Amino acid sequence: MTRHLHLISHTHWDREWYLTFQQFRLRLVELVDNLLDLLDRDEEFRHFYLDGQQIILEDYLEIRPGQRKRLEQHIRSGRLGIGPWYVQNDTFLTSAEATIRNLLHGIRDARRWTEHPMMIGYLPDQFGHISQLPQILRGFGIDNAILGRGYKPEGHAGKSEFEWASPDGSSVLAIHLPNWYNNAQRLPVEPEQSARLLGWIAEKSERYASTKHLLLMNGVDHLEAQETLTEALRAVRPLLSQDTVIHHTDLASYVARVREEVELPACVTGELREGDQYYLLHGTLSARVYLKQASQRTQDLLERYVEPVAAWNALLGLQAYPHDALSFAWRKVMHNHPHDSICGCSRDAVHDEMLARFRQSDEVLNALLERGQQSLIRQVDVSGMGDNDQLIFAYHTSSRDRTDLVEADVDVLQEDGEDAGIRLYDASGRQVPHETLGRRKLGKRMLSPINLPTTIPVTRHRIRFQADAVPAMGYAVYRVEVVKAPNTEADSPVRIESSLSVSASTASSESSALSTQVMPTNRPPVLENEWLRAEIAPNGSIRLTDRVTGLTYEGLHVFEDDSDIGHSYVSHPVLNDTVVTTADAVTQIECLSGGGLEQSYRITIPWSLPIEADEEGGRRSELYRECSIVTEVTLRQSARVLAFNTRFDNRVEDHRLRVRFPVPFSSGVCRAGGQLDVVTRPDALEWQRDRNTHPNWRFVGLTGEAGGIAMLNEGLHDYEHTHDPEGLTLTLLRAVRSISRRVPGAIDEYGLEEGHQVQGEHVFTYGVHVHGADVSHAELYLAAEEFANPIRSVVRPVKDDRWKSGRPWVQEPGIEGMFERPDPNASKPKLPLTGSFLQLSEPRMLVSAVKMAEDRDSLILRLWNPEEQAIEGNVAVDAAEHTSGGAYLVNLLEERERELLLTEAGVWIALRPKQFVTVELPLER
Structure with missing residues (x-):
């Protein structure tokens, strides 16, 4: 049987590590410049793989924007391989959604360059692999994984090819790199040396291979393309044995040939964390732990608050979904997720810059969240409330009702008196006990897009109260009444009845x-x-x-x-x-x-x-x-x-x-x-x-x-x-x-x-x-x-009249008052005092994502089953009149796969053990 040596030219690009991002980027620019020259002059140099990371193109073009056409030419010809990842992230230290968005951004970016990006589950250097990665890869139409760590062939019939499955049964053809991703790092031009090296590599690879198709990785960390490769291959081919053929090819072609012949051993299910400590590098789980904490906070802010609130606003037609701003925030977060970044194993300057990226993302996200919260609270029905009352809008995105403590800052105008207090009432009109954690006087900054900013003197009351049974994926509104100088028992706060x-x-x-x-x-x-x-x-x-x-x-x-x-x-x-x-x-x-x-x-x-x-x-x-x-x-x-x-x-x-x-x-x-x-x-x-x-x-x-x-x-x-x-x-x-x-x-x-x-x-x-x-x-x-992720709150006055303040002009032209802009949502339906945007009849069905689709006006829900038994239940979305365009099961690229039955009660979802699905609900405007 003929032995086939599949030679893959590539670089493994750590964006930042023992050098800073900018220092490595200068090397990257030289690498890509030299690569383009090589591809232009040497038609026999068949293919080069850019490590499966789309961010390489971003980083290069920011310095070399004039090279876009040359890049596009070689990408479209298939000689320059791109996709599917945005970055090579660590999957244990990042959320499942971060890994999904990583592939979503990576594949969508790659498709802007070519209709056929490399759909390879390329995982050369991650420090082990999460259990659900096969299911995630399958969700993007990727049926394979090539991985460097986490698997030891000696424990699995000694073979590098195996079937790897997630707990739900989704599986991919996995190929382990037992001799690493640089086993053919550079080929000598001298033919006898090259032939001897190739024989040694083939012998080592055949110990583990299940087929006669052997993978030779020509490259390693930060190395440029071997400019003498064509010459070396031309010289060595006559010296190879008659039963050996060497191909300068790409990973997709190699995987296809292996799949034709391979007979896989028993399936390996779940996470891959095999190997000793120097192979698995498990110390990265707690290196520079402050980075892990910052990452989880930012991901929670994105996934559990900003995206759901933005989706609720889009569902109700109150605000356009901020696709571009959210994409910016996601990319900033993902810039910190490569395996030498989030793992905390780089230079001090690298990790300092990571904190700056998290701050930038957080600043954008908090601003988006404030706008989204204000949009929702503005839409609350305030019928029967006093003009001087205020609202506390308490909300969460858990898939079940929540009872928990809520903290809020309630500002009382100082003109109402220094001794003014507050009372709190729920939607039924029952007075709710609260604790005052502190008071302070300050000038509240009033910002406007059409008037100059100013400040209003207020007394800020930091209060805490228990919110009972706030609906799943929903909210409860509390009315705040300002009590001027309470001096009677009737005016005093309600005593807290505590279970403590x-x-x-x-x-x-x-x-x-x-x-x-x-x-x-x-x-x-x-x-x-x-x-x-x-x-x-x-x-x-x-x-x-x-x-x-x-x-x-x-x-x-x-x-x-x-x-x-x-x-x-x-x-x-x-x-x-x-x-x-x-x-x-x-x-x-x-x-x-x-x-x-x-x-x-x-x-x-x-x-x-x-x-x-x-x-x-x-x-x-x-x-x-x-x-x-x-x-x-x-x-x-x-x-x-x-x-x-x-x-x-x-x-x-x-x-x-x-x-x-x-x-x-x-x-x-x-x-x-x-x-x-x-x-x-x-x-x-x-x-x-x-x-x-x-x-x-x-x-x-x-x-x-x-x-x-x-x-x-x-x-x-x-x-x-x-x-x-x-x-x-x-x-x-x-x-x-x-x-x-x-x-x-x-x-x-x-x-x-x-x-x-x-x-x-x-x-x-x-x-x-x-x-x-x-x-x-x-x-x-x-x-x-x-x-x-606690219950969050936002506060707003019922009437803005006493709170409107600002300056319409820098100078004093003699014009009084301020410029006004009508509320674009004034005629739209009002929100009741309690509500739920999403209800699940099965309490064990969990929500991973609530967002709008990337390229159409549809609500996207990602639901999953954490249990080892099948579950099923109904998923209902509030404001169903906005989602009467049907329901679809979609893949992780948000491409429709089949239609689901949507009734007045919602969509019925059945999940295998450990399965997740993505559901699309098109909006009707």
């Missing part, structure tokens, strides 16, 4: 949210509601009782610090490690809020840690330095989550900080939130690693026969399932000396970056969720989503 109770030693249960009280040492403080009882021990640990299951968890929330002499990619300890914990700490415990709607305590630990680690000596320093660690632990009324907000002042080096949560039962598996999945991981160690940590998205939990707990978190992706004692640990930060190490015991000139020691103050947000033994995957995922 406190120990005898705590502050009064009156609504004194701003009070602070140091706790006596002989009486442990207790936080308690109908679900939980949490007792704070003198060392700051928590004894938590689930009042439903009766389970008690002892010694929760002990901090643990050990050494880390690894680098940004890999974590490992010194030989003779010293592990420091807060188990014997002396703490100061203060009551911040002793009742009402929320109980909160501050735990201060004056903790001393070794100042550094000595790699050569194999031990931590005997010199210690104090690093304060301060935690606010909070329990809200009706909450099943005990929340923690921890501040740590990192003043030492070469260490790893974690927080421990032991459990009183044995559990052979843990459940971790994933990307459109809840992943069940066994506790068996299959690979030798110094640290047995794993990724989670939003939560990780353990469940026993009587119940369990889940650790909810914001951007803390690194956890370990421990066994002595049984429990979970969350990694809060890792402080190391370098990006990486090429030489043992030495750091190269590009690797020593001070920022990897992450000095200074860090803030971590996480919580403990208690549950019964029968808790569903959906319940855990929803609890984690809601923990990170």
Whole structure:
């Protein structure tokens, strides 16, 4: 049988890493300039692949805009391969929607260049692969994956080709690169050397190949196209054996030939995280954790607030959907998602620029959100309300009704009196108790597109109240009444009836949210509601009782610090490690809020840690330095989550900080939130690693026969399932000396970056969720989503008359008043005081995306099933008169696949276990 060597010329382009983006971009410009010259002069140079990243073209053309026609010529001819990704992102540290939008933007951009972009699931250097990636690839019409890490052929019949499936059964032909993506990095021009090299490469590849089609990758990180390749191929071909043919070709042609002959071994299902620590590079889960936190905050802002609010406005015909601004924000976020960027393993300057990109995206998104919120609240029906009343529009995008605390800033005009107070009423007219968290006088800036800005003197009341049963994917409106100088009992605020109770030693249960009280040492403080009882021990640990299951968890929330002499990619300890914990700490415990709607305590630990680690000596320093660690632990009324907000002042080096949560039962598996999945991981160690940590998205939990707990978190992706004692640990930060190490015991000139020691103050947000033994995957995922995404609020006066202020002119022309612009939505239907934009009859069906279609006036919903059983249910959209154009099942490119039945009750959706679908509802105008 003839042996076919498929030679793929390519570069692997890390946009930023050990050089900054701009430094690498200058090299990129030279690479593409030289490549275009090579393609122009050498017609036998058949193909070059641009790493599957469309952003390469963006970055190049920003410097070389005049080269567009030359690029287009070679792309259309098929000699320059582009697509399908926008960037080569890390998929464990980014949301499922980020990966989907990555491919959506990448393929749509590529199609502007050519009708036939490379539809290859090219994943050369990601540090493992998420479980749902085959289903995502299939959703874009990609039936293959070529990957460099996460899979070890030795454990799978020794073959590099295999069927890889997501938990729903969607599968792709996967081809592993056992000899990496540079196994034919450069071919010598000298024919004997080239023939010898090709024989060596073929022999190594045949050990794993299932067919006679072998993949030879001609290129590697940042290398330019081999300009002598045609000459080398011409010289070596006569020296190859008669049964060997070498093709200078492209990945699509290679995959097609493999598919014709391959007989795949047993299917591999789920995530791919096989290999040792230097292969999987799992230390990146917690390197520069502040980047992970920023990324999750921005993605949540995009996915859980801005896009749904913009879609609701478009659905109601109130505002045009801001496609271009959202595309800009998504691209800014995705610029931070390449695997050497979000993984935190680059230069200090690279990560500084990433923070700037997150800020730019956040600024755009917050402005879009404010406009969208104001548009919705303006449309609320205010019939029967007083002219001086105000509205609080409280909303969320969870797929179930929510009861939670809401905070809002209510501004009262100072002309109403310094002692003016407020009352709060729900849609039924019932007065709602609230707490005042603070007041301050300020000048409220009034901005207008047609009048110059000015300020109005107000007193800002920061209030907190409980919003009960705010409808799923919906809102509730509260009326605010200003009470001038209340001086009678009738004018006083309603007393808060709280489910919270406190120990005898705590502050009064009156609504004194701003009070602070140091706790006596002989009486442990207790936080308690109908679900939980949490007792704070003198060392700051928590004894938590689930009042439903009766389970008690002892010694929760002990901090643990050990050494880390690894680098940004890999974590490992010194030989003779010293592990420091807060188990014997002396703490100061203060009551911040002793009742009402929320109980909160501050735990201060004056903790001393070794100042550094000595790699050569194999031990931590005997010199210690104090690093304060301060935690606010909070329990809200009706909450099943005990929340923690921890501040740590990192003043030492070469260490790893974690927080421990032991459990009183044995559990052979843990459940971790994933990307459109809840992943069940066994506790068996299959690979030798110094640290047995794993990724989670939003939560990780353990469940026993009587119940369990889940650790909810914001951007803390690194956890370990421990066994002595049984429990979970969350990694809060890792402080190391370098990006990486090429030489043992030495750091190269590009690797020593001070920022990897992450000095200074860090803030971590996480919580403990208690549950019964029968808790569903959906319940855990929803609890984690809601923990990170509170009910938001926006405030607006019923009548603008007293609030209108500004200057129509810079000078004083003698014209009084201001310019007016009519409300374009004044004649449109009003919104009731409570409402839901989207309802799901099946509570286990979750929502991943609510947006408008990329290229037509349609609402797009992405729905998924986290369970291991099939589910089905009805999906109804409010304002159905706007979506009477039918319903369609679409792929991830938003191309219609089949029509769905749309009735007055909505669309019926049936989902296989772990399946997700995308539904289109065209709008009728």
